[in-house]
Amino acid sequence: MSQVIACYKWVADEADIRINADLSIDLSKAKGKISDYDKNAIEAAIQAAAVLGGKAVGVTFGTSDAKPSLKDALSRGLDEVCYIKAQEASQADGAATARALAAAIKKLENVSLIICAEGASDTYSRQTAPRIGAFLDLPVVTSVSKMELTGNTLTAVRKLDDCLQTVKVDLPAVVAVLPEINPAPIPGLKAVLAAGKKPVHELKAADLGVDLSPLSTISEIKGYIMDRKNIIFNEGDLAEQVKALVAALRKEGVL
Amino acid sequence: MSQAEDKFDAIIVGAGPAGSACAYTLAKAGKNVLVIERGDSPGSKNVTGGRIYTYALEMLEPGIFAEAALERRVTHEQIMLLAGQRAITVDFHQPGFNAEDQAPVSFTVLRAVFDEWLAGKAEEMGAIVACGIKVDRLIEEEGRIAGVVAGEDEMYADVVIAADGVNSFMAQEAGLIQDISAKTMGVGVKEVIELPAQTISERFNLQADEGAARMLLGCTEGIHGGGFLYTNKQSISLGCVFTPEEVAQHKRSVHEIFQDLKMHPAIAPLIAGGETIEYSAHLVSEAGVRGIHPKLHREGFLMIGDAAGFVINTGYSIRGIDLAIVSGIAAANAIIAAAENIASVGPNYIQELNRLKLLPAMKAADGYFEVLETPWIYDKIPNLANDIMENLFRISGEVPLRMKDNVLGAIKANGLTVWQLAKLGIKGVRSL
Amino acid sequence: MFCKVAGIFVYSDQADIAREIIGFARLNGRQSVVLTLGEKDAQALQNAGADKIIAIKGESEMIENYAQAIAVMLKDESAELFAVGATPRGRDLAARVAGYLDCAMVSDIAAAGFEGDQIVCTRMMYGGAVQQTEKLSGLSVITIPPGKFATAQGEASILSLELPADNRVSLMETAPIVKEGVDLSKAEKVVCVGMALDKAEDLQIARDLADVMGAELGCTRSIAEERHWLPVESYIGISGAVIKPKLYLSMGVSGQIQHVYGIRDAGLIVAIDTNEKAPIFKAADYGIVGDLYQVVPMLTEALKK
Numbered sequence: 001m002s003q004v005i006a007c008y009k010w011v012a013d014e015a016d017i018r019i020n021a022d023l024s025i026d027l028s029k030a031k032g033k034i035s036d037y038d039k040n041a042i043e044a045a046i047q048a049a050a051v052l053g054g055k056a057v058g059v060t061f062g063t064s065d066a067k068p069s070l071k072d073a074l075s076r077g078l079d080e081v082c083y084i085k086a087q088e089a090s091q092a093d094g095a096a097t098a099r100a101l102a103a104a105i106k107k108l109e110n111v112s113l114i115i116c117a118e119g120a121s122d123t124y125s126r127q128t129a130p131r132i133g134a135f136l137d138l139p140v141v142t143s144v145s146k147m148e149l150t151g152n153t154l155t156a157v158r159k160l161d162d163c164l165q166t167v168k169v170d171l172p173a174v175v176a177v178l179p180e181i182n183p184a185p186i187p188g189l190k191a192v193l194a195a196g197k198k199p200v201h202e203l204k205a206a207d208l209g210v211d212l213s214p215l216s217t218i219s220e221i222k223g224y225i226m227d228r229k230n231i232i233f234n235e236g237d238l239a240e241q242v243k244a245l246v247a248a249l250r251k252e253g254v255l
Numbered sequence: 256m257s258q259a260e261d262k263f264d265a266i267i268v269g270a271g272p273a274g275s276a277c278a279y280t281l282a283k284a285g286k287n288v289l290v291i292e293r294g295d296s297p298g299s300k301n302v303t304g305g306r307i308y309t310y311a312l313e314m315l316e317p318g319i320f321a322e323a324a325l326e327r328r329v330t331h332e333q334i335m336l337l338a339g340q341r342a343i344t345v346d347f348h349q350p351g352f353n354a355e356d357q358a359p360v361s362f363t364v365l366r367a368v369f370d371e372w373l374a375g376k377a378e379e380m381g382a383i384v385a386c387g388i389k390v391d392r393l394i395e396e397e398g399r400i401a402g403v404v405a406g407e408d409e410m411y412a413d414v415v416i417a418a419d420g421v422n423s424f425m426a427q428e429a430g431l432i433q434d435i436s437a438k439t440m441g442v443g444v445k446e447v448i449e450l451p452a453q454t455i456s457e458r459f460n461l462q463a464d465e466g467a468a469r470m471l472l473g474c475t476e477g478i479h480g481g482g483f484l485y486t487n488k489q490s491i492s493l494g495c496v497f498t499p500e501e502v503a504q505h506k507r508s509v510h511e512i513f514q515d516l517k518m519h520p521a522i523a524p525l526i527a528g529g530e531t532i533e534y535s536a537h538l539v540s541e542a543g544v545r546g547i548h549p550k551l552h553r554e555g556f557l558m559i560g561d562a563a564g565f566v567i568n569t570g571y572s573i574r575g576i577d578l579a580i581v582s583g584i585a586a587a588n589a590i591i592a593a594a595e596n597i598a599s600v601g602p603n604y605i606q607e608l609n610r611l612k613l614l615p616a617m618k619a620a621d622g623y624f625e626v627l628e629t630p631w632i633y634d635k636i637p638n639l640a641n642d643i644m645e646n647l648f649r650i651s652g653e654v655p656l657r658m659k660d661n662v663l664g665a666i667k668a669n670g671l672t673v674w675q676l677a678k679l680g681i682k683g684v685r686s687l
Numbered sequence: 688m689f690c691k692v693a694g695i696f697v698y699s700d701q702a703d704i705a706r707e708i709i710g711f712a713r714l715n716g717r718q719s720v721v722l723t724l725g726e727k728d729a730q731a732l733q734n735a736g737a738d739k740i741i742a743i744k745g746e747s748e749m750i751e752n753y754a755q756a757i758a759v760m761l762k763d764e765s766a767e768l769f770a771v772g773a774t775p776r777g778r779d780l781a782a783r784v785a786g787y788l789d790c791a792m793v794s795d796i797a798a799a800g801f802e803g804d805q806i807v808c809t810r811m812m813y814g815g816a817v818q819q820t821e822k823l824s825g826l827s828v829i830t831i832p833p834g835k836f837a838t839a840q841g842e843a844s845i846l847s848l849e850l851p852a853d854n855r856v857s858l859m860e861t862a863p864i865v866k867e868g869v870d871l872s873k874a875e876k877v878v879c880v881g882m883a884l885d886k887a888e889d890l891q892i893a894r895d896l897a898d899v900m901g902a903e904l905g906c907t908r909s910i911a912e913e914r915h916w917l918p919v920e921s922y923i924g925i926s927g928a929v930i931k932p933k934l935y936l937s938m939g940v941s942g943q944i945q946h947v948y949g950i951r952d953a954g955l956i957v958a959i960d961t962n963e964k965a966p967i968f969k970a971a972d973y974g975i976v977g978d979l980y981q982v983v984p985m986l987t988e989a990l991k992k
């Protein structure tokens with residue numbers, strides 16, 4: 001049976017990141033989540049697997065923190081998840097990530113399509129899909145806003161800066177989808193319950209036989225703080241607040 | 256999925272303390288339990304002032320408090336009477352509430368962490384917790400509740416347990432309660448203000464993991480209600496509870512009154528330099544035993560925790576989490592005892608609520624309701640107390656008032672009579 | 688060898704960015720070899736100050752399909768860096784080349800320079816909340832967004848080079864995207880709408896305000912990409928337009944970090960939102976907590992006076 005792969009990443013929710021006064025960052029309060037757009041990638045894989053009559057399989061490369069992602073991903077409708085559990089994931093750059101994912105995917109049989117999202121919400125590097133394609137020497141289609149499968153052929157619409165391209169490629173292939181490819185549905189009760197019974201394959205770094213160390217060295221990480229006036233007009237009723245705002249803008253000379 | 260796979264021994268709606276305690280107890284007894292929670296994680300939407308009485312956790316599993324996700328052991332019980340810029344603070348310190356070899360009396364608590372922990376314990380016992388899913392309807396078959404509907408999915412169970420909190424939609428669906436009147440409800444607003452542990456300990460004079468629980472009177476501009484302040488490990492929970500119908504008639508919003516409280520000279524230094532990391536608002540039952548719904552069950556259906564109306568509001572503290580846990584245990588026990596005889600679950604439950612002393616405790620606290628109904632305790636009493644203090648401590652060149660004249664004068668100045676106060680005192684003593 | 692010394696190889700499907708990358712090479716005292724697809728693009732860049740231009744000839748019209756061949760060339764030429772314009776095509780090509788080379792790559796640099804042999808890059812993480820500086824050694828790849836470096840001048844020779852293409856992906860059709868919107872990056876004032884709007888017709892409320900203010904209309908990604916109420920070039924943020932108006936005014940925009948990234952350089956930020964805890968207020972100079980359906984018409988009226 002053919003397998004459609006959805007690569008998804010468990011990331012810290014950027015909305016919970018705290019920036020200390022010295023601009024160091026504090027991730028301790030940040031909850032984990034499946035990277036926003038990866039939910040669309042998962043849905044795209046499920047739809048593609050349905051067309052191809054195959055299985056939709058999630059692949060994730062993460063530390064032990066990524067465990068809660070399994071149930072979440074499976075409840076979104078994936079049939080199985082392959083979890084590359086490795087501490088190296090916390091330091092991984094684009095190269096190490098693609099090496100890990102490609103090595104894991106290589107172990108799977110009959111892979112016809114590998115779907116990544118446009119970019120992960122932490123790195124937003126938009127590297128992974130093309131890199132996996134290069135590693136596995138498979139054709140790659142990025143910036144996909146629409147895709148259609150007929151037989152063994154994928155027709156995709158790519159949304160670029162200046163044009164929409166329609167391209168065709170025979171499977172197997174690697175695809176990076178834009179979030180507008182589908183509205184990722186919120187899983188229902190039965191889907192959540194079913195998730196508990198689906199298989200998870202765990203792989204360790206040693207099982208992959210590739211080097212997972214990053215190629216770039218991080219020399220500094222610091223938070224960004226916006227320094228703004230933060231004045232909220234809350235005296236009196238709305239009309240007075242609007243008046244105060246207009247007065248302030250006039251005074252600033254921006255009107 | 257076949258019908259059999261869709262059927263559980265119990266479905267619990269809501270993963271608050273009531274739901275999770277019930278699931279824990281049922282799963283431990285080998286029951287097949289499903290907990291459905293609409294929040295993305297248990298506790299993500301829940302609001303509490305901030306303290307839990309530990310006896311309830313001991314009832315769930317002796318010693319479990321030691322690994323529970325709790326904040327500080329409360330050893331300082333404080334009462335603060337605010338009037339204008341002034342404040343009287345009473346601090347009762349009992350280090351024994353914190354004794355090494357026994358469960359402390361109470362802890363401060365942050366619900367997002369606590370609820371997630373407790374739901375996790377239920378999961379460890381074998382319960383299934385499904386988050387991010389809202390139950391929309393109940394399924395009724397032949398006069399009994401047979402299951403729930405969430406989105407497009409139906410799920411069946413021998414018993415459905417409403418643990419969905421105050422204003423329980425499930426209980427309304429089951430026809431056991433009407434829309435709850437605003438009269439017996441308070442609306443609570445609360446902020447969690449982050450500060451270093453060291454700073455909190457210093458500001459509240461706390462040793463190691465000691466904590467303070469403070470009740471505030473006189474911070475609601477005369478509106479029926481009060482404030483609370485709890486010290487967590489690295490944050491302070493500060494909030495107020497108001498009667499909504501009085502708020503509606505009041506000229507200032509709850510938000511404005513609460514902001515003033517934060518600026519009060521007796522409060523501001525306690526939270527200075529802190530960052531508000533959470534803001535929330537929630538309803539809370541204020542009616543005590545009178546707020547318990549007359550019918551707590553029907554066939555295939557039980558109500559526990561806030562859904563059942565189990566909250567004791569004594570004015571100096573709100574107790575709901577412990578009662579939620581106890582009622583969850585009671586429901587679980589009732590189901591376990593009933594075995595195949597589902598019809599006996601309801602009566603068993605009421606029996607358990609009595610055996611575990613939940614209903615008797617609520618009845619015993621009923622007098623508070625009347626004390627708290629006295630409209631002038633929310634502004635005149637704190638003002639009176641502060642006036643007396645002020646007269647006592649303000650020394651000028653004049654001949655000082657005799658204590659009796661000081662007190663009587665202050666009572667009069669606040670538009671009160673000795674008789675009114677005596678009546679309140681009697682009510683108060685009776686309620687205790 | 689195209690370069691006498693190790694140099695920077697450059698590609699961008701947008702000539703403006705290519706010019707800026709050549710400027711970057713010059714600034715760092717590096718030679719630059721510019722790759723183009725075809726002669727026409729090569730000629731357009733002839734006076735941009737590069738040391739050499741290589742016009743690729745081959746069987747595919749898609750530059751991405753030459754990734755493997757380019758990777759081989761970079762290695763053979765002992766290139767120091769492959770610097771690519773950060774556009775969808777450019778990112779795809781760059782990452783594929785990095786993949787074939789299995790080398791380090793930093794996407795969408797905020798700043799880049801050299802420290803000896805090492806390339807030091809700063810980039811955004813977590814939607815712009817965090818800035819990370821990374822050091823790369825050996826042949827590496829970076830993508831550079833527009834507007835980062837000054838352009839250079841000078842004539843370059845053009846060399847035509849046949850490269851093998853990977854034809855597994857074939858181009859069936861190209862439909863140009865007609866830019867309907869204005870270039871927000873040049874706007875002096877911007878009114879921005881978010882998902883708070885109930886229906887497309889309600890955009891009129893924002894248009895009316897924009898008209899009296901003399902502002903352009905912008906939006907969040909969701910409005911453009913999910914609802915398609917405004918053209919794609921109207922959305923502001925890390926994946927959209929980065930703007931620097933004197934005044935930015937948002938209505939019903941929650942202010943998630945990815946959006947706010949696009950308005951960091953705005954002179955003054957004003958927010959209207961019902962949720963006082965919305966992150967946009969943390970990023971704003973002035974704000975009103977209220978329903979935009981009430982506040983905005985009042986504001987429009989007030990400004991008419």
Ligand SMILES: Cc1cc2nc3c(=O)[nH]c(=O)nc-3n(C[C@H](O)[C@H](O)[C@H](O)COP(=O)(O)OP(=O)(O)OC[C@H]3O[C@@H](n4cnc5c(N)ncnc54)[C@H](O)[C@@H]3O)c2cc1C
Binds near residue numbers: 274418574
């Ligand atoms: C301001 C304030 C201060 C308080 N202070 C204290 C205090 O200091 N100490 C104390 O002991 N008590 C306090 N209480 C009371 C206490 O918070 C409650 O009694 C307690 O939370 C009740 O627990 P519960 O499990 O019954 O309900 P909740 O904690 O309300 O949990 C109900 C759960 O059900 C879920 N739910 C609701 N509807 C659905 C649905 N349709 N489908 C799926 N899930 C659903 C909710 O998301 C929620 O997680 C306070 C309350 C307030 C408002």
Ligand SMILES: Cc1cc2nc3c(=O)[nH]c(=O)nc-3n(C[C@H](O)[C@H](O)[C@H](O)COP(=O)(O)OP(=O)(O)OC[C@H]3O[C@@H](n4cnc5c(N)ncnc54)[C@H](O)[C@@H]3O)c2cc1C
Binds near residue numbers: 881980
């Ligand atoms: C990798 C990545 C890249 C992204 N790039 C971008 C980007 O470049 N640009 C971008 O914009 N987004 C981007 N996003 C998406 C971003 O995270 C947010 O989801 C998006 O910006 C939210 O749009 P919004 O503010 O319109 O909607 P919402 O977040 O839904 O906010 C709507 C707001 O309207 C308020 N509201 C509701 N009703 C009213 C009313 N009647 N009156 C006033 N206020 C009201 C609400 O309180 C809320 O604050 C990106 C996300 C990811 C993961």
Ligand SMILES: Nc1ncnc2c1ncn2[C@@H]1O[C@H](COP(=O)(O)O)[C@@H](O)[C@H]1O
Binds near residue numbers: 038062094101121
């Ligand atoms: N650690 C990872 N595990 C699984 N998939 C990943 C991982 N990192 C990136 N991806 C996939 O690659 C996409 C692009 O990531 P990035 O190149 O980091 O922006 C993501 O949206 C995922 O689909």
